[in-house]
Amino acid sequence: MNQFVLQQQGSDELRLFPHIHELGSRKNVSIHLNTFCISATETLRIYYVIEGKFDWHIHGQQHIFFPGDVALILPGQPFGNEQGVLEIGSLAWIHLSMHKSENGNIVPGPWSGLSENESIAICKILSLNNSPALLKFTEAGKILKCIQDELLGKEIGYHARVNHLLDELLIKVTRQLSRQVNTGRDFPKSFMQLEQVLRQNLSHQWTVEEMAALVSLGTTLFTERVKSYSGFSPINYLINIRISEAIKLLKRPDINITDIALDTGFYSSQHFSTTFKKLTGYSPSEFRKNHLPNK
Amino acid sequence: MKSIITIELGTNAVRVFAFDLSGNVIGSMKGYYPTFHTEPDYSEQDPEQIFITMLFVLKNLLNEMIHPKKYKVACICFSASMHSVLAVDKNSNPIGNAITWSDTRARKESQELKSGEAGRKIYTATGTPIHPMSPLLKITWLRNNDRERFDQTSKFLSIKSYIIHQLTGEYMTDYSIASATGMLNIHTVKWEDDALRYAGITADMLAQPVPVFASAGTLKKAYQNSLGLPAGTKIIIGSSDGCMAILGDGVRGEGKANITIEDSGAVRVMGDKVLQDEKGRFFNYLITENCYVSGGPTNNGGNIFEWFARQFGDFKGPFDIENSMQDLITDAAKVAVGSDGLLFLPYLLGERAPIWNANARGMYFGLNIKHEKIHLVRATIEGILYEIYSIGKTLEEHRNITSLSVNGSFGTIPLCTQMIADMFNKPVQLRRNFHSVSYGTFLLSATEMGIYKSLDEAAQTVVLPDEYLPQQQNHPVYTAYFEIFEKLSTKLFEEFEAIVQLQQRYGVAAKTEIEKI
Numbered sequence: 001m002n003q004f005v006l007q008q009q010g011s012d013e014l015r016l017f018p019h020i021h022e023l024g025s026r027k028n029v030s031i032h033l034n035t036f037c038i039s040a041t042e043t044l045r046i047y048y049v050i051e052g053k054f055d056w057h058i059h060g061q062q063h064i065f066f067p068g069d070v071a072l073i074l075p076g077q078p079f080g081n082e083q084g085v086l087e088i089g090s091l092a093w094i095h096l097s098m099h100k101s102e103n104g105n106i107v108p109g110p111w112s113g114l115s116e117n118e119s120i121a122i123c124k125i126l127s128l129n130n131s132p133a134l135l136k137f138t139e140a141g142k143i144l145k146c147i148q149d150e151l152l153g154k155e156i157g158y159h160a161r162v163n164h165l166l167d168e169l170l171i172k173v174t175r176q177l178s179r180q181v182n183t184g185r186d187f188p189k190s191f192m193q194l195e196q197v198l199r200q201n202l203s204h205q206w207t208v209e210e211m212a213a214l215v216s217l218g219t220t221l222f223t224e225r226v227k228s229y230s231g232f233s234p235i236n237y238l239i240n241i242r243i244s245e246a247i248k249l250l251k252r253p254d255i256n257i258t259d260i261a262l263d264t265g266f267y268s269s270q271h272f273s274t275t276f277k278k279l280t281g282y283s284p285s286e287f288r289k290n291h292l293p294n295k
Numbered sequence: 296m297k298s299i300i301t302i303e304l305g306t307n308a309v310r311v312f313a314f315d316l317s318g319n320v321i322g323s324m325k326g327y328y329p330t331f332h333t334e335p336d337y338s339e340q341d342p343e344q345i346f347i348t349m350l351f352v353l354k355n356l357l358n359e360m361i362h363p364k365k366y367k368v369a370c371i372c373f374s375a376s377m378h379s380v381l382a383v384d385k386n387s388n389p390i391g392n393a394i395t396w397s398d399t400r401a402r403k404e405s406q407e408l409k410s411g412e413a414g415r416k417i418y419t420a421t422g423t424p425i426h427p428m429s430p431l432l433k434i435t436w437l438r439n440n441d442r443e444r445f446d447q448t449s450k451f452l453s454i455k456s457y458i459i460h461q462l463t464g465e466y467m468t469d470y471s472i473a474s475a476t477g478m479l480n481i482h483t484v485k486w487e488d489d490a491l492r493y494a495g496i497t498a499d500m501l502a503q504p505v506p507v508f509a510s511a512g513t514l515k516k517a518y519q520n521s522l523g524l525p526a527g528t529k530i531i532i533g534s535s536d537g538c539m540a541i542l543g544d545g546v547r548g549e550g551k552a553n554i555t556i557e558d559s560g561a562v563r564v565m566g567d568k569v570l571q572d573e574k575g576r577f578f579n580y581l582i583t584e585n586c587y588v589s590g591g592p593t594n595n596g597g598n599i600f601e602w603f604a605r606q607f608g609d610f611k612g613p614f615d616i617e618n619s620m621q622d623l624i625t626d627a628a629k630v631a632v633g634s635d636g637l638l639f640l641p642y643l644l645g646e647r648a649p650i651w652n653a654n655a656r657g658m659y660f661g662l663n664i665k666h667e668k669i670h671l672v673r674a675t676i677e678g679i680l681y682e683i684y685s686i687g688k689t690l691e692e693h694r695n696i697t698s699l700s701v702n703g704s705f706g707t708i709p710l711c712t713q714m715i716a717d718m719f720n721k722p723v724q725l726r727r728n729f730h731s732v733s734y735g736t737f738l739l740s741a742t743e744m745g746i747y748k749s750l751d752e753a754a755q756t757v758v759l760p761d762e763y764l765p766q767q768q769n770h771p772v773y774t775a776y777f778e779i780f781e782k783l784s785t786k787l788f789e790e791f792e793a794i795v796q797l798q799q800r801y802g803v804a805a806k807t808e809i810e811k812i
Binding site: 182184185186187190192195216217221225229230231232236237240241243244245247248251277278279280281282286291292293 | 616
């Protein structure tokens with residue numbers, strides 16, 4: 001791979017790609033001090049190790065990377081070498097600027113060909129990720145190489161190709177992330193992990209696509225598996241968790257019902273009330289009255 | 296047309312069945328609820344989620360299979376897993392999650408009680424082995440380690456008691472669930488003072504024990520409305536899943552024993568006498584006055600075979616463990632009886648009956664250079680079943696067993712059923728694709744309704760159409776290998792303890808995965 005760094009400020013090659021903040025590749029033959037200090041940026045950073053061994057801190061945790069491994073750094077996460085050293089070896093990287101949508105979700109931006117739902121799903125999965133090290137993920141290296149070639153070659157259609165490749169990179173990274181925690185052999189375990197994520201993010205408007213992607217399955221197979229394992233469709237299972245959590249909150253006098261509804265992922269207190277009554281026969285306020293102390 | 300609804304609150308899921316009055320299944324549905332392991336030896340469930348899941352599944356079943364066909368619900372009857380403990384405050388709101396049967400946090404309390412004369416006395420009176428599973432020891436643990444929760448607690452309930460309280464407002468527990476708490480005297484059917492004193496509670500902190508046929512009260516108005524059931528719908532308290540599994544197979548009286556192998560397993564007999572075992576190896580649970588279900592439970596059943604399949608099976612698609620296991624079973628059948636001299640101790644999750652050693656661990660023994668993967672497959676299955684045989688043999692010290700029945704997803708795999716017949720050298724009966732626990736609960740309901748005069752009579756109507764006969768040439772082979780298996784299971788006592796210490800010291804994964812049961 002050629003050595004080069006393209007940056008948004010100053011590189012003509014990126015004029016058509018305002019979302020590519022930086023793209024580079026480097027062969028480092030001697031240790032450089034104070035060139036790789038820990039810092040946080042507003043971009044999504046992806047580093048691919050071609051040669052060597054790198055000792056990096058990501059979001060407060062130490063990880064060691066070998067050839068073929070990928071480091072994934074979300075916007076705002078501190079990243080670098082603890083001593084500020086760039087070790088000997090070869091690297092390729094990209095820094096992508098992300099957009100914040102109206103409702104606060106981080107999405108790729110207008111350049112991307114991903115649908116709105118898929119964008120939200122992909123970014124949700126990236127943000128839930130607690131393992132920033134994607135091991136033996138050489139596909140990412142190939143995509144980065146292609147992006148570089150397209151940018152430097154400027155053949156007909158390269159504008160579209162680069163953006164396609166960026167989408168592909170995001171998709172592949174997302175799939176690799178969930179594949180890494182889901183071996184495809186232990187559904188009870190994967191389902192339990194999914195359960196946990198749903199509970200921790202109950203106010204999020206989960207889609208089946210997002211849930212399926214978390215256990216590394218397509219929606220068809222996912223829905224089938226969840227149904228046969230749990231007896232419920234994924235959405236009904238989620239409603240189950242929502243109502244169960246809501247019941248616990250209703251039994252505490254200090255939270256108002258609208259907050260409970262939104263915290264547990266219902267669109268509104270009306271939506272909560274209807275769903276709750278349909279299942280239990282009580283409205284949330286009746287239920288609360290029956291369970292508060294000294295009724 | 297009338298129907299009987301049974302609700303089984305099992306280890307991982309609620310199963311709701313609808314039967315007609317002749318015992319034919321109209322339909323069934325299940326709903327999963329999760330078990331949380333926040334600490335290595337903790338095993339907890341959310342009582343609110345269990346309740347909501349139960350309600351959801353019941354409502355769906357009624358709306359899809361009962362109301363549209365104009366069935367009238369004659370009664371609803373419950374069964375549930377044993378040994379759960381849920382602390383509730385004076386407003387009957389749960390304090391924390393329910394602690395389930397497989398929780399082993401009370402290990403220390405259990406060892407303390409077991410080592411003294413008090414433990415022996417309590418076991419003899421209550422019939423529940425002194426083991427961390429026992430609610431007696433879980434409550435003792437709460438008193439010693441979670442004083443705040445203990446002090447706020449108004450009542451210690453089982454999961455089933457909580458669910459029934461939600462539906463009807465009554466606080467009650469049936470004899471069989473009560474007799475699995477380690478605190479009910481199964482001879483007098485009263486709470487045992489020694490046990491209550493040991494746990495540091497009074498009888499009014501437990502639900503009222505009632506016969507399994509007792510009415511559990513009237514459905515609250517809101518649930519009558521949401522479920523579309525009339526006010527007069529009878530709610531029967533019912534029994535435990537273990538007791539219903541043996542009743543559902545019609546096993547009652549001399550000479551008969553029942554084997555259940557799902558994830559875990561048990562060998563049980565049912566009769567009018569308590570098994571007084573000097574070594575405290577068996578449970579004795581009360582169904583009705585003078586009717587006891589006795590036996591021994593194992594931690595290591597179908598879950599161990601699933602473990603094997605996950606590690607070594609071929610997966611053609613993601614999470615396709617069913618086909619992977621099927622292929623392994625086919626492989627196992629190609630190997631000779633006794634796996635050409637390869638033995639497997641299945642104690643991956645420690646063991647209860649008959650060795651009652653939480654430190655026991657798994658082992659392949661006798662490997663030689665000619666053994667192939669398929670030998671390991673068969674040895675794994677044989678090892679799981681030797682353990683079942685081992686429980687059966689200790690039961691035979693007290694009861695004469697002439698025929699067996701088997702249920703549960705692992706036990707009813709044809710290869711497994713044949714192995715059981717060969718190991719025990721006794722005929723084994725079963726009904727495939729059959730839910731024994733729910734059917735037992737149906738028989739109980741039907742008896743309450745007067746369709747049968749007694750549980751005895753109800754049990755006699757059960758027909759198990761399939762029978763596996765022992766193949767004479769296989770039994771001596773299994774017996775010879777079993778002798779070594781049995782010796783190994785106790786001989787390695789010190790090494791089991793030593794390896795567990797090392798696993799706890801050096802092995803992070805071992806600590807969180809293995810110690811659950």
